[in-house]
Amino acid sequence: MARLPQITTRDDVAPEQRHIVDEIAESRGRISGPFAMLLHSPEIAGRAAHLGAYIRFNSILEPALRELAIITAAREFDCDYEWGAHERLARKEGVRDVAIDVVASRGDLGSLTDDEALVVSYGRELLTDHRVSAATFEKAKNKFGEQGVTELTATMGYYGMLACALNAFEVEPTSDMARLP
Numbered sequence: 032m033a034r035l036p037q038i039t040t041r042d043d044v045a046p047e048q049r050h051i052v053d054e055i056a057e058s059r060g061r062i063s064g065p066f067a068m069l070l071h072s073p074e075i076a077g078r079a080a081h082l083g084a085y086i087r088f089n090s091i092l093e094p095a096l097r098e099l100a101i102i103t104a105a106r107e108f109d110c111d112y113e114w115g116a117h118e119r120l121a122r123k124e125g126v127r128d129v130a131i132d133v134v135a136s137r138g139d140l141g142s143l144t145d146d147e148a149l150v151v152s153y154g155r156e157l158l159t160d161h162r163v164s165a166a167t168f169e170k171a172k173n174k175f176g177e178q179g180v181t182e183l184t185a186t187m188g189y190y191g192m193l194a195c196a197l198n199a200f201e202v203e204p205t206s207d208m209a210r211l212p
Contacts, residue, residue: 034200037067044073051077058084065193068200086189090182094124096150100186103154106134108194115208154187
């Protein structure tokens with residue numbers, strides 16, 4: 032059970048902030064997960080949603096690698112809700128089962144493609160070591176370009192922030208979502 036009531040409708044916020052709820056619901060189809068918590072501070076929710084909409088829907092990263100980055104962040108933060116929400120999106124975007132399994136189990140990267148291994152190792156270094164080695168950064172910059180490596184970094188950080196909110200507020204995945212092992 033979440034530590035705060037979930038805000039899921041525009042009636043749950045002050046009239047002058049209802050446009051924020053409307054914008055979030057319009058871009059995502061509904062209010063759930065981290066936004067149901069972040070709406071306790073509507074300005075935070077709105078600003079986070081604006082960044083998230085770019086990352087999720089307009090990033091130059093190819094969708095499968097973006098979703099791989101997101102589930103890597105979910106795994107590194109041990110965030111069941113984020114994992115459950117994005118594991119199915121990762122499959123939909125074409126992330127291979129073996130890559131999902133490696134991320135879930137924190138397994139060896141040897142069975143991954145070069146691109147998959149690069150995204151996962153970048154995320155593991157950034158989110159576990161709080162730094163990215165020079166070698167990994169150069170590989171990512173060479174692969175994705177300056178804008179792409181910036182967007183990869185922002186994707187990891189953004190979903191790390193959402194995982195912090197989900198974990199702090201103890202938002203649990205629904206029964207139809209996958210859970211981390």
